[in-house]
Amino acid sequence: xxxxxxxxxxxxxxxxxxxxSPEARESEALQALEAGRYRDAIAALKALLKDDAASKRxxxxxxxxxxxxxxxxxxxxxxxxxxEALVIWENxxxxxxxxxxxxxxxxxCLRLGDHAPALRHWSRGEAxxxxxxxxxxxxxxxxxxxxxEPLLKQLAADDPVRRHAEPARAALDAYCANDAVxxxxxxxxxxxxxxxxxxxxxxxxxxxxxxxxQAAREMLKRLDDDSAFAPLRRAAxxxxxxxxxxxxxxxxxxxxxxxxxxxxxxxxPQQLELARALxxxxxxxxxxxxxxxxxxxxxxxRHRDLLGADWVQQVSLRLLPPIPEPWDRRxxxxxxxxxxxxxxxxxWNAETHHNAYGWDLPEAWExxxxxxxxxSKTGVDQERALAIALxxxxxxxxxxxxxxxxxxxxxxxxxxxxxGQLERSxxxxxxxxxxxxxxxxxxxxxxxxxxxxxxxxxxxxRWPRDMAVLEAAMQTALASNAFKKAAGLAxxxxxxxxxxNSVRQQLVKAHLQxxxxxxxxxxxxxxxxxxxxARAWVGRAAGLESLRExxxxxxxxxxxxxxxxxxxxxxxxxxxxxxxxxxxxxVELMLAIDLLGLRQDQxxxxxxxxVGKVRERDDLLAxxxxxxxxxxxxxxxxxxxxxxxxxxxxxxPWKRLERPELELACETLGRMQLxxxxxxxxxxxxxxxxxxxxxxxxxxxxxxxxxxxxxxKELERMQEALTRAQEAGDMRVANRLRELVQxxxxxxxxxxxxxxxxxxxxxxxxxxxxxxxxALTGAFxxxxxxxxxxxxxxxxxxxxxNMPKFLRDDFLAIAREEGEEVLVALLEEMVSGAxxxxxxxxxxxxxxxxxxRTSKKNPFNVDLF
Amino acid sequence: MSxxxxxxxxxxxxxxxxxEAAYRSxxxxxxxxxxxxxxxxxxxxxxxxxxxxxxxxxxxxETEPPQPLDLLRRAEAHGRAVASDSEPVTxxxxxxxxxxxxxxxx
Numbered sequence: 016x017x018x019x020x021x022x023x024x025x026x027x028x029x030x031x032x033x034x035x036s037p038e039a040r041e042s043e044a045l046q047a048l049e050a051g052r053y054r055d056a057i058a059a060l061k062a063l064l065k066d067d068a069a070s071k072r073x074x075x076x077x078x079x080x081x082x083x084x085x086x087x088x089x090x091x092x093x094x095x096x097x098x099e100a101l102v103i104w105e106n107x108x109x110x111x112x113x114x115x116x117x118x119x120x121x122x123x124c125l126r127l128g129d130h131a132p133a134l135r136h137w138s139r140g141e142a143x144x145x146x147x148x149x150x151x152x153x154x155x156x157x158x159x160x161x162x163x164e165p166l167l168k169q170l171a172a173d174d175p176v177r178r179h180a181e182p183a184r185a186a187l188d189a190y191c192a193n194d195a196v197x198x199x200x201x202x203x204x205x206x207x208x209x210x211x212x213x214x215x216x217x218x219x220x221x222x223x224x225x226x227x228x229q230a231a232r233e234m235l236k237r238l239d240d241d242s243a244f245a246p247l248r249r250a251a252x253x254x255x256x257x258x259x260x261x262x263x264x265x266x267x268x269x270x271x272x273x274x275x276x277x278x279x280x281x282x283x284p285q286q287l288e289l290a291r292a293l294x295x296x297x298x299x300x301x302x303x304x305x306x307x308x309x310x311x312x313x314x315x316x317r318h319r320d321l322l323g324a325d326w327v328q329q330v331s332l333r334l335l336p337p338i339p340e341p342w343d344r345r346x347x348x349x350x351x352x353x354x355x356x357x358x359x360x361x362x363w364n365a366e367t368h369h370n371a372y373g374w375d376l377p378e379a380w381e382x383x384x385x386x387x388x389x390x391s392k393t394g395v396d397q398e399r400a401l402a403i404a405l406x407x408x409x410x411x412x413x414x415x416x417x418x419x420x421x422x423x424x425x426x427x428x429x430x431x432x433x434x435g436q437l438e439r440s441x442x443x444x445x446x447x448x449x450x451x452x453x454x455x456x457x458x459x460x461x462x463x464x465x466x467x468x469x470x471x472x473x474x475x476x477r478w479p480r481d482m483a484v485l486e487a488a489m490q491t492a493l494a495s496n497a498f499k500k501a502a503g504l505a506x507x508x509x510x511x512x513x514x515x516n517s518v519r520q521q522l523v524k525a526h527l528q529x530x531x532x533x534x535x536x537x538x539x540x541x542x543x544x545x546x547x548x549a550r551a552w553v554g555r556a557a558g559l560e561s562l563r564e565x566x567x568x569x570x571x572x573x574x575x576x577x578x579x580x581x582x583x584x585x586x587x588x589x590x591x592x593x594x595x596x597x598x599x600x601x602v603e604l605m606l607a608i609d610l611l612g613l614r615q616d617q618x619x620x621x622x623x624x625x626v627g628k629v630r631e632r633d634d635l636l637a638x639x640x641x642x643x644x645x646x647x648x649x650x651x652x653x654x655x656x657x658x659x660x661x662x663x664x665x666x667x668p669w670k671r672l673e674r675p676e677l678e679l680a681c682e683t684l685g686r687m688q689l690x691x692x693x694x695x696x697x698x699x700x701x702x703x704x705x706x707x708x709x710x711x712x713x714x715x716x717x718x719x720x721x722x723x724x725x726x727x728k729e730l731e732r733m734q735e736a737l738t739r740a741q742e743a744g745d746m747r748v749a750n751r752l753r754e755l756v757q758x759x760x761x762x763x764x765x766x767x768x769x770x771x772x773x774x775x776x777x778x779x780x781x782x783x784x785x786x787x788x789x790a791l792t793g794a795f796x797x798x799x800x801x802x803x804x805x806x807x808x809x810x811x812x813x814x815x816x817n818m819p820k821f822l823r824d825d826f827l828a829i830a831r832e833e834g835e836e837v838l839v840a841l842l843e844e845m846v847s848g849a850x851x852x853x854x855x856x857x858x859x860x861x862x863x864x865x866x867x868r869t870s871k872k873n874p875f876n877v878d879l880f
Numbered sequence: 881m882s883x884x885x886x887x888x889x890x891x892x893x894x895x896x897x898x899x900e901a902a903y904r905s906x907x908x909x910x911x912x913x914x915x916x917x918x919x920x921x922x923x924x925x926x927x928x929x930x931x932x933x934x935x936x937x938x939x940x941x942e943t944e945p946p947q948p949l950d951l952l953r954r955a956e957a958h959g960r961a962v963a964s965d966s967e968p969v970t971x972x973x974x975x976x977x978x979x980x981x982x983x984x985x986x
Contacts, residue, residue: 095986126984161982191975225971246981258949269986274977281971286955293948308945315951322951323958326892329939330946363943383940402936409941447933 037063041076048079053087074113081107081114089119095269097127118147122154130166150241152176152210157243160187160214176210183211190218198222217244221251224279228255246272254279262294285321289314308334332356338364340373355386362406366413377410377432404444407436417453422461430457441473448478455487459494467491480511489518493525498548501525505552516558523549523562524648530569531612539577542611546570561644568607572618580621587622597634598627598663599641606645609656626662632671639680646686657688664692669699681713693717709748711736716755725759733759804842809835883946884925884938886953891961892939899929
C-alpha cells in the first residue's frame with residue numbers, strides 16, 4: 016500500500032517536472048548535485064537525459080550524472096553498503112566512453128574480490144600520478160595481507176606488491192606473536208618506497224602503543240583517512256582512548272573494530288561485553304547517582320566471575336536502596352545477606368539518616384562489631400580484630416563526640432557511650448595511640464582523673480617515649496596538681512626535644528595558676544615558691560623573654576606584699592624606671608598583678624602610682640605587643656584590669672600608627688574586650704583610610720559589643736563595607752562583616768518587615784530562631800509580648816518590647832498600610848515560630864484575650880497525647 | 881570518587897608493601913608537573929588505603945556506590961590478577977582479526 020502511494024507521488028512529481036523547460040530541469044538537477052543530494056540529482060538527470068533529446072546530445076548532463084553516481088557510491092561505501100555502491104559505480108561506468116574510469120570503482124571491485132579493474136589501473140604504471148599509484152599499490156598490498164592469494168599470483172614476479180609481500184606477512188605474524196626481534200627484522204626488509212610502507216608504519220605504532228601511547232598516537236595520525244589501513248588505525252586509536260571515551264567509541268564502532276580495540280587493550284571478550292553494557296547505561300557519575308543502581312546491580316551480578324565475587328558482593332551492598340528509618344521495609348534480597356552485612360548496611364543507613372527518634376547510631380556500630388566478633392567461631396584474626404575496633408570507634412570518629420569543652424557525664428549521653436566504645440575498641444586493637452589520647456583528654460576534661468590515669472598507664476607502657484603520650488601524662492599530672500610528677504615528665508620530654516618551649520610554657524602556666532591559688536589562700540610563701548619553680552623552668556631558654564620578664568614582675572609584687580615591703584617596692588619602682596617614662600612598665604605590672612588575682616588599686620597604692628595616659632607612639636605599640644603576649648598565655652582576665660587599661664588608653668595616639676599597626680591593635684583590643692579603645696583606634700583609622708571594610712567592622716563590632724543596636728544608617732554602612740570586602744576578595748573580613756550584619760538584622764538576615772505578608776514561615780527549612788525572638792522581644796519574653804499584643808494598644812505593646820526603633824517603625828508602617836489586625840496576626844505567627852525553634856525558650860501560652868487567634872500551623876496547638 | 885584500589889591498580893587484599901609499590905609506580909607514570917589531575921587522584925587514593933587500618937576502614941565505612949567505570953577497571957585489575965596465576969596476559973590480536981579488517985569487515 017505504502018509502495019503504491021510512493022509510486023503515485025513519484026509519478027505526480029515527474030509529471031510536474033516534465034512541464035518545466037529542459038534548462039530549468041537541468042539547473043535544478045545541478046543544484047541538487049552541488050548540495051550533495053545525489054539521489055535527487057541522479058533521478059533528475061536520468062529523467063532529463065531520457066526526455067530531452069537535445070540534452071542527450073550534450074555531454075554536460077551526462078558528466079553531471081556521472082558525478083552524482085560517484086557521490087552516491089561514496090555515500091554507500093561509507094555506510095558499509097559495498098555491494099550497493101558497486102552497482103552505482105557500474106551504472107556510472109555504463110554511461111559511455113566519455114566518462115573516465117574511476118579509481119575508486121576499481122578499488123571497490125578489489126575489495127569485493129574482483130581484481131581485474133584494479134590490476135588494469137596498476138598496469139598503467141607511469142601513466143598514473145604518484146598519489147594514484149601509491150593508493151592502488153596500498154590497496155593491493157592490503158588485499159594481499161588480507162590473504163588474497165589469487166591476486167598475488169596475478170602480479171608479476173618483480174612487482175613490489177608481490178616482492179615485499181613475504182616480509183610484510185612475516186611482520187604481521189611476528190607482531191601477533193609478540194616477537195619483537197622478528198618484527199624488527201621483517202620490517203627492515205620493507206623499503207621506504209614499498210606499497211607496504213603504511214603497513215610498516217602501522218605495525219610500528221601498534222608495537223609502540225603498549226609502552227609509549229603518546230608516541231603511538233602521533234604515528235597513527237600519519238595514516239590518511241582513505242588509506243587501506245585506516246580501519247586498523249581507527250581501532251588502534253580507539254584502544255588508546257581513556258576508559259570513558261573508549262566506552263563511547265565502542266558504541267559507534269563495528270564489531271571487528273571493537274574486537275581489535277578490546278584486544279589491543281588486553282581485554283577478554285567478556286570485558287568487551289561489559290564495556291558495551293556500561294556504555295548502554297551511561298558512564299558519567301550523574302547516571303550512577305540518578306538511581307540507575309538497579310542496572311549496575313544487574314551488571315555486577317551478570318559479570319560476577321569477571322569482577323570477582325567478593326568485590327561484587329561488597330559494592331552491591333552500596334547499591335542497596337536506602338532504609339531511612341529502622342522500621343522501614345528491608346530491600347529485596349535482604350535475607351540472603353549475612354548477619355554482618357545486614358548490620359553494616361543498617362549502620363550506613365543510621366549514619367545517613369540518623370535523628371533523635373530513628374536509628375541509634377552508636378548501637379548500629381556496636382551491632383556491626385558484635386556480628387564481626389560472632390562470625391568467626393574459630394577465633395578472630397588480626398584483620399577482623401581491627402575491623403571490630405574500627406566499628407567501635409566509628410561513632411566518635413564520625414561525629415567527634417569526645418571533642419567537647421563541657422563533657423556530659425550522664426551514662427546515657429553520647430559522650431559516655433562513645434568513651435565506652437573507645438575503651439572496648441582497645442581490647443581489639445591496643446596499638447592505636449590516638450584512641451588512648453582521645454580517651455585521656457576526655458576523662459581529664461570530665462574530671463575523671465582516675466580513669467584518665469588508668470588509660471594513661473596503659474599508653475605509657477606501650478609508648479614510654481612518645482611525645483604525645485608524655486604530654487598527655489604531664490597534663491594529667493598538672494590536672495591532679497602533681498607538680499613533681501609533671502616536672503619529671505617535662506624533663507623527659509625536654510631530654511627528647513630540648514627546644515620544646517611549649518612544655519616549659521605549660522608548666523609555667525600551671526605554676527602561675529597554683530601561685531594565684533596560694534595568693535587566694537594568703538600563703539605568699541608558697542606562692543613565691545611556685546614562682547621560683549616557674550622561673551627555673553623558663554631559665555635562659557630562647558623565645559621566652561616575655562615570660563621571663565612577667566615572672567620578674569610577679570616575683571617583685573609577691574616580695575613587696577609578703578616578704579619585705581620596702582625592698583620589694585624599691586625593686587618594682589626600679590623596674591618601672593628601667594621601662595622609661597611611658598606606660599609600658601605600668602601595663603606589664605598590671606598584667607602580672609592580674610595573673611596573681613591581686614587587687615590592682617592596692618598594689619598601685621603601695622607603689623604610690625597614679626593613673627597615667629599613653630601619649631607616645633612607641634609606648635602604645637609596645638603596650639599592644641605586651642597585650643598580645645599576655646593573651647598567648649591566658650584567656651582569663653579581670654574586669655578591673657580592663658577598666659584600668661581602658662582609662663590608660665583613652666586618648667592614645669592612634670592616629671600616629673600605620674595601617675597594619677592599627678589593624679593589629681584593633682584585633683588585640685578586641686580580644687582583650689577593650690572596646691572603647693578599639694572604637695577609638697578604628698575611628699582614627701577610618702579618618703585616614705575612609706570606608707576601609709576592616710576598620711568599619713572593628714568600629715561597629717566594638718560599638719555594639721555588649722549592648723545597643725545600630726541605626727539603619729549604620730547597618731547600611733556595614734552592608735556597604737561587606738560588599739566592598741567581597742569585591743576586594745577579602746573573604747575573612749567579608750565573613751566577619753556578614754556575621755555582624757546578620758546579628759543586627761531582624762530575623763537573622765531574613766527579609767525584614769515590609770516583606771510579603773503571605774510569606775509562610777512553615778515552608779522555610781530554617782525557621783525563625785533565637786535571633787528572631789530576640790529581635791522581636793528584646794528582653795521582654797515571648798509570652799509577654801504575645802500578651803501585650805493582645806491586651807494593649809499596638810504602639811505601646813511594641814514600645815515595651817525594647818525592639819530596635821527602626822524595626823518598630825517598620826512594623827507600625829505595615830500596620831498603617833495593612834491594618835493592625837494583620838500585623839498582630841503576623842507578629843503572633845513569627846513569635847510562635849521563633850518559640851518553636853527554641854527548645855529552652857518559654858512557650859507562648861494560648862491566647863485568652865479578645866484578639867485570640869489560633870494558627871493551624873502552630874506546633875503548640877497540636878495535642879500529641 | 882573512584883575506588884582507590886582501582887586507581888592504584890591493586891587488589892583489595894594488597895598489603896602495605898604492595899600499596900606503596902603501586903603508589904610509587906603510579907606517581908612515576910603521572911608526575912605532578914605533567915599530569916597534575918592524575919597525580920592528585922593517585923595521591924588521594926594512596927592516602928585512603930595506605931595502612932591496613934585505612935583499608936579496613938574503607939571497606940567498612942565507604943558507602944559511595946561504584947562508578948560505572950569502576951566496573952571496567954575492576955575487570956581489568958581482576959583479569960590481571962587471575963592471569964598472573966595462570967598464563968601471562970597478551971594484548972596482541974590474532975592475525976585473522978587483522979586480516980578480516982583488511983578485507984573490509986568492520
